[in-house]
Amino acid sequence: MPRLLLMASAGMLALGGLMHARAFGKAASAVASSSLPVFYGSSLKALWLIDSATLLVLSAVFGLVAARPVLASGTVITLLALIPGATAALLYIFMGTFLPAHILLASALMTMVAGVLAGRRTMR
Secondary structure, eight states, X not given: OHHHHHHHHHHHHHHHHHHHXXXXXHHHHHHHTSOOOHHXXXXXXXXXXXXXXXXXXXXXXXXXXXXXXXXXXXXXXXXXXXXXXXXXXHHHHHHOSOHHHHHHHHHHHHHHHHHXXXXXXXXX
């Protein structure tokens, strides 16, 4: 069951990361047509792509751990779940109800459950 949860989470994060990266052009256009100071516009563009990269790398890690569970303990898996969980929380705080936040929250919850189940398995 932990493997299945991690693979589902990895798939959701990969899809989200790719969709987010594809939308970069729209974000860059919005920055270009805004009156934001250059520093803040450049920061927004960097953070946009940083988020995409984080989602894709985390997806790869979850996929790798699903394929080779000995590479991470249940505790490490649970701690990694805090990344999409914290991102979802910040999206809810600053943007309100938003589909990507729901997807990140679902990914975080599945990963946390996978971590707890993996931890129980190693304790036996």
